[in-house]
Amino acid sequence: MIMANNLLRQFSLHQAEYEKKAIEVLRSGWYVLGNEVESFEKEWANYIGTKYCVGLASGLDALWIAFRLLHIGKGDEVIVQGNTYIASVMGITINGATPIFCEPDSHFGIDVNKIENLITEKTKAILVVHLYGMASRMDKIVELCKKYRLKLVEDCAQSHGACFNNKMTGTFGDVGCFSFYPTKNLGAFGDGGAIVTNNELLANNFKIFRNYGSEKKYYNKMIGANSRLDELQAGLLRVRLRHMNELTEEKVKIANYYSANIQNEKIQLPQLVEGATGVWHQYVIQCEERTKLIEYLDKKGIGTIIHYPIPPHLSEAYKYLGYGPGYLPITEHFAKTVLSIPMYNGMTENEMACVVNALNEFN
Known part of the structure; x- marks a missing residue:
């Protein structure tokens, strides 16, 4: 039987390294927001080409928290392609915003020639999904966002390392959202996600929001969430990132x-x-x-x-x-x-x- 995806085969390629790292993390005695997460965030930001990365619990969390912190919610519209996975749309609707569906082009990406006709006074952002690991056409989308002063969020759950005009997905917009679900090209051994951005204030707010809205223990700056990439997954992701x-x-x-x-x-x-x-x-x-x-x-x-x-x-x-x-x-x-x-x-x-x-x- 040839499986559609074989996670065990992928694990076996670097089994000794994964097992060594797992034992190292377990023996460290530190399992939440420690050195592994901090190191992975720096390494992933460096790989993607952004100033900041914030590790989160899942790709869906990356999406809905991105729209939350961009202050997009009830009464706002976000343009997104219709042929995406439902998590992309959930990132919009969890915040009370309305998804405006755009048809895809023949490459499975959002049809850039159909976006402008969907823009209204309520439009606040465009969510681009780089589906199946193929980068979308970003030049026209960036132009539209500048022209209409729209936020640009990239769903890079499937496009780890894909480029458009030699620039990596996740670096074109305000926020790039990643999933590290085990089947992804950079997959963990459980759930995991992250955002990347060049905006220092936004990155800091993500760090605060993911930890109950706390900047300092027991001092809550905002009503946040519990969405932390754990140390074990971060450590294992660092191993995979090396390869x-x-x-x-x-x-x-x-x-x-x-x-x-x-x-x-x-x-x-x-x-x-x-x-x-x-x-x-x-x-x-x-x-x-x-x-x-x-x-x-x-x-x-x-x-x-x-x-x-x-x-x-x-x-x-x-x-x-x-x-x-x-x-x-x-x-x-x-x-x-x-x-x-x-x-x-x-x-x-x-x-x-x-x-x-x-x-x-x-x-």
């Missing part, structure tokens, strides 16, 4: 192999936008006969995942927004046709070849 470039190169190699060898007129391959790079959190194909393809691959022992079968605007959770089928036809078509095929570090050449051969033989 980040080689791990990314391996995924790029797999993606390039797929792109060069999958040849089936029924299958559409992903394409990067001009000027962008991909780190291939997922390799997402499209097929009009997706159900048939999934069943076929399953019989071949090849796992797949749909990212994502129900777009947020059609989910039960957002029924109150009043959208129905047909509101976002491109988004909805993606939801019916996208399919993630096996993509993970430690994948063998034989496994890659099996996936390609199976897809090429599908009819």
Whole structure:
């Protein structure tokens, strides 16, 4: 069986280092907001290219706290692409703000040519999601944010290290939000997240907010939350970060192999936008006969995942927004046709070849 994702394989690549670090943290006697978190924050900010990084409990926390501290809430609108994971939208609505859905382009990113028509007096921000590890086209988006004085938040949960015009995702806007969920390119061994920013005041406020709003123990400056990246996860992330470039190169190699060898007129391959790079959190194909393809691959022992079968605007959770089928036809078509095929570090050449051969033989 070739799994869609194999976390054990990824762990095994650097098992001794992970285990050594875990024991080191456990024996330190310090488990919350200590040296590991502080060190990781500096190392991740340095890797991404921002002045500050603040470790948090999850990627969703990074999103909703970002909008909270940017003072975006009830009565405000945030433009976001319709084909994202629902957590992106939750980051907006948790604060009482309203998501305004924009259709994606053919590269799965927000369609920059459709944003301006959605801007109203209530628009306060644009949330860009660098989906599947492919950087979105950021030049036009940055221009629009300057023109209309909008905040720019980047959801980089899947784009660790991806670039547009040689500039890393997470560095274009006011805040870059990251998830370190185990399946991510920089994945922890549990939940974890972070924000990056060049704004010192904003970074300091994130640090205060994540710890019950406390700048000094038992002295609460604001009503905050409990959202702290713990020492163990930070330490393990530091180990993985040391190997980040080689791990990314391996995924790029797999993606390039797929792109060069999958040849089936029924299958559409992903394409990067001009000027962008991909780190291939997922390799997402499209097929009009997706159900048939999934069943076929399953019989071949090849796992797949749909990212994502129900777009947020059609989910039960957002029924109150009043959208129905047909509101976002491109988004909805993606939801019916996208399919993630096996993509993970430690994948063998034989496994890659099996996936390609199976897809090429599908009819």
